[in-house]
Amino acid sequence: MTPLTVLVLGSGGREHALALALSRDPAVVALHCAPGNPGTATIATNHPVDPVDGPAVVALARAVGANLVVVGPEAPLVAGVADAVRAAGIACFGPSAAAARLEGSKQFAKDVMVAAGVPTAASVYCTTVDEVAAAIDRFGPPYVVKADGLAAGKGVIVTSDRDAALAHAAGALPAVVEEYLDGPEVSLFAITDGRTSLPLQPAQDFKRVGDGDAGPNTGGMGAYTPLPWAPDGLVEAIMARVVDPTVAELARRGTPFTGLLYAGLALTSRGLRVVEFNCRFGDPETQAVLAMLDSPLGVVLDAAASGRLAEVGPLRWKPGSAVVVVLAANGYPGVPDKGGRIAGPRLLASADNVSILHAGTALDAEGALVAAGGRVLGVVAQASDLAAARADAYAAIDELDAPTLFCRRDIALKAAEGRIPTPPL
Ligand code: AMP
Ligand code: GLY
Secondary structure, three states: OOOEEEEEEEOOHHHHHHHHHHHOOOOEEEEEEEEOOOOHHHOOEEOOOOOOOHHHHHHHHHHHOOOEEEEOOHHHHHOOHHHHHHHOOOOEEOOOHHHHHHHHOHHHHHHHHHHHOOOEOOEEEEOOHHHHHHHHHHHOOOEEEEEOOOOOOOOEEEEOOHHHHHHHHHOOOOEEEEOOOOOOEEEEEEEEOOOOEEEOOOEEEOOEEEHHHEEEEOOOOEEEEOOOOOOOOHHHHHHHHHHHHHHHHHHHOOOOOOEEEEEEEEEEOOEEEEEEEEOOOOOOHHHHHHHHEOOOHHHHHHHHHOOOHHHOOOOOEOOOEEEEEEEEEOOOOOOOOOOOEOEOOOOOOOOOOEEEEEOOEEEOOOOOEEEOOOEEEEEEEEEOOHHHHHHHHHHHHHOOEOOOEEOOOOOOHHHHOOOOOOOOO
């Protein structure tokens, strides 16, 4: 077992979850985050380094003696930070800039999917609002208009209001217009070294801000795993029809994908379709998925980063279910209120099946924990089933004193009550 000194890049709930899982791997002897957050500070050493600044990341990795860098968010990947780390001779879990275009450009992702025969929504690339108008009229409502580039989950509008679709398009050019996909959504993460890919447990994310899927899209308001309503063979089908052909197509192009391939899918009445690819762990699904992982995360990510994933067997999972509920600052996904005090138990340590993961938090001048971003906390509970995990997560939320934060109250509710019909594969 190689002792691992790991540097995690990023500062969100996903990075806190990654750091927590890494801290529980006996192979991980030292853990650093850049920049991290007040939550990661309890289990790792935080460094005030910008994760998008390749030379600064390399200098930090050298200074702390990191032999594995794990890149959390998409921005450093799209900016080529993984390339810079690898060029410095340090193993890096995260794709090259060339492979990260799978997330960085919706149109590039469509090209790859068409070439690889991966099922996805029909789409039209548009550079003017007139082209968008023609495309949405061709597909009919509900209209789906997406900014081509990175938009932190907020570049997409799904609406039956034609004027709203066109107004969104005006601020989102160049844009991709897509056919509407019905059916439940699934997030499936695969760890890959560019040849061998290992699936994680599938999860479901809640993208809309309000209960009952009301309101605008967000980065994600909650998630749960696994999916009690999933059709038999779901993971195998996604690997065979989506992940493996996509990984093979990127290798064929000379830009192999090493890291985490996130397939966002709709299980439509006509079969599964890719909604989006991301080039990194999802946030907040990761917080729930890693709560279920029984395999040592550092060993697995190191094997992927070093091209040795074939030596790692299938991942092991705990029995039961996990739920994460996001607490966001009032105003999110618009301009969030900042500076609201947060108090309560478990905020800086977790001793039981519930963890409070930090995202947009900070310490104020008096050392008090305050809201400092849109998504502020993720409360994760792991229990024997979804109903128990939900109950534990919401009980922990109800113990918090955080008047400027809100959450959805229906995360995993339909699934826990058996109200999601099993879709066809
Ligand atoms: P994306 O950034 O592409 O993942 O889109 C964000 C969210 O918008 C998705 O998770 C879906 O909820 C929704 N969405 C995106 N594309 C479609 C589509 N073609 N049909 C229906 N909903 C979609
Ligand atoms: N939860 C959606 C994302 O990470 O993009």
